[in-house]
Amino acid sequence: MADKIEDDFGEETLEEDFDSGSMEFEESSEIAEPKKEFADEKKKASEERIEKQEVKKEETKKGKEEKPKEKIEKGPGFIERLKKKDWDSWYNKNHTKFLILTLGVLLIAIGFIAFHYFTTGDFVDRDVSLKGGVSITVFKNLDFNVGEYLKTKYPNSDISVRVLTSGGTPSGYIIESSDLQNNDILAALNEKTHLSKDDYTEELIGSTLGASFFRQAIFAVLIAFLFMSIVVFIYFRIPIPCLAVVLAAFSSIVCTWAVILALGVKLSSAGIAAFLMLIGYSVDTDMLLTARVLRRKGSVNQAIKGAMKTGLTMTGAALVSVLVAYFYTQSGVIKQIMLVLIIGLLFDIFNTWLQNATLIKWYVENKMKKKA
């Protein structure tokens, strides 16, 4: 293998021969030579930097964008190190640590959810559409603190008020209660201000129905996850890479769930739909990575790097459009969907490129060791 020189993920000058290969993922018979590329020259300097990065990683746990490239301290010779094969050596030294980091985050997330379950008896905070009650959405600025007012009027009831803002001023309120009647709330509001029928939307859900929706929706998510895993196995057919894909998708979803829980967001049926959308989006990037690595003709690191460029563009494009929607929309439903997607996509970057990448690298290198 000739040296590969890249400038900022631009054109690769390496010649790659494609053979006719079918879509079965057998190992490539050409052995990449990761070990030969390791140079001793800057090893010690890299090691120092690695320790500093460990500390940094511990601090940026909950789903911040993490391109390994950005973790490199901006010391002298930064650009050169980036360009030369030291990226490879650095990556080869540290990829295990990335994996451990992601698994650690996953365990923390599971632990958090379990803790919540044991203290409150529920996996998630539900809004009225999933547990029953009334929901009134008012579409204008009422100029008083609606939440406080209603809570003083009905101190013993379960009332929650979310304020929708447009450019800093309130533009609407989502008022929910699981034990009041909608007429009670409307009467209270009408005492302070005048509401015409066009100013609000009301929803009423029976508690049996709400609870049954919730059960079915959770069931739907589990089934969807199962079906998705089956599709992945049918496509790639090799167990360990498939497991890596499923694990990454699982981690993204569980971590997002934990963050939603921690933020105190009341999940609606739309939010659950968002989790399903997330299954689709996360699996996308994981399958891209797996396909590229298993099908590669060059080194594993090369394949990962190339896949990462494509993958980050994909997630980046999805992320910006979701961000635009989140900040612009006035609809509570859409906002919740977008919030779940934003957090989910960030975790997807984290899990695909740190967890899945490492696992598939291990798998491939292990296989090659066995052949050698």
Next chain:
Amino acid sequence: MGKLKKIMMNWKVILVMVAVLLAVLAIHPNPWAKGVVIRSVERNSSAFNAGLQGASPTVPPMSRERIVSVNNVAINNVEDYYAQVDKLISNTSLQIKTTKDLYRLSTTENNGKVDLGMVVYNAPTSNLRKGLDLQGGTRVLLKPEGNISNAEMEMLIASMNQRLNVYGLSDVVIKEARDRPSILGGGTRYILVEIAGSNEGEIRDLIAKQGKFEAKISNSTIFVGGKDITYVARSADQAGIEPGSCGALQQGGYVCRFRFAISLSPDAAQKQADRTANLGVVVKDKEEYLNETLDLYLDDSPVDTLNIGADLKGKATTEVAISGSGTGATEQEAVYNSLQNMKRLQTILITGSLPVKIEVVKSDNISPVVGEKFLKGAFIMGLLSIIAVSIVLTISYRNLKIALPIVLTCVLEVLFLLGVAALFGNSWTIDLAAIAGIIVAVGTGVDDQIVITDETMRGESKDTYNWKQKIKNAFFIIMASYFALVVAMIPLLFAGAGMLKGFALSTIIGVSVGVFITRPAYAAVVEVLVRES
């Protein structure tokens, strides 16, 4: 320009262009559409008598009958229409011109105001059917008591349809919803009722009440609503507020009484004769009455009590007057509520009771104002997203020539999806769920296009054979994620009484259209753009 020509001549691209063209035709946009469309016509009103009818929900919006002028004054929107109606004097005749015909109406008075008896809305600007989330309305989910058979379910839905039509609403959709697919046992059966444009909780009461109406003389039933009643008066001279009946209540507010005449079937009349034959006579307020009253019950709770005139003793009389009341904070409100109660009772008497008891498990009253705001917001949001995504793509590829086709393809895809929605409007209304589905489809589309672009741009190779391989590789990944997403959506088609069904359906249709139509066209475009450079 040779490249552009080559792109245009590729059959896949042509297919997409044709599809988009057909989509635009199906959508039939006309933002300058004038006039108003009839949502509902009250029975026995001036409009009803002239033959005007509410628009049927199955007709595409742009083909619905539109009122264009009243007495030769052009009507452009709802405000114009009501402005004209306000000017009308009772007992005159007027002309209404629509896109289909010319109608002659004569006006009558209804509590001091001329009312033609029509509710209208602004002419639609496209064939896209807006769901309740966007145009406002009432959505009610009902659960019948106990296990009911398929036949009973059909009858129930038919009765409910009839009730709503008699009430005057034609833009009504009633369908059954289950929460598990039939093969897995079917789950609980629900009925979903959607009434566009009516933000009235009264509708909820109308369809949820089983509507068991009984008239009894000391616990022996004389007649029931439905079959025993052959005629219910609804015209202004035989039904309405009892003159002079409105008065203030002790505890504040006002009450008004209404009355209307009904005719009984001969059997029921005979029953009444038999039952009253042996009753005694008493004197009340200088009038002679029978010593037992006719008690009216609606759904087992007493609604009214009528004194039976002594001269009816033993007689099979078929004419009965039904009365009731309504209250309100002001006299005007009391009049309104009284009339609403009367209307509801009339409907129930005409259509009879529903075969089973039903319970409201979910109801949504959606304001139309929201929908309008939301649509405007959605447009701008879409535009901003396009710009944002273009920026990301340009940064990533450093080449506008790559970024633009991707974005353009997405825009075309959205147009095509909307066209499909317009075509299948009866089954695919545009509501929040549909919009969310379209967002998912487009998002996946951008991702897939990026995969194609990257797969074909990596490495230089001029050999056709390798090109085919690259496309094959790209589509392998695309199809894998396509199937994963589709199977993830399938459980949603059945969960939760179909509440998320719209979303799942939109997503599946959206990504399918993308993968089978737009994606291959894009691949062809990329081939021309990149391969030959």
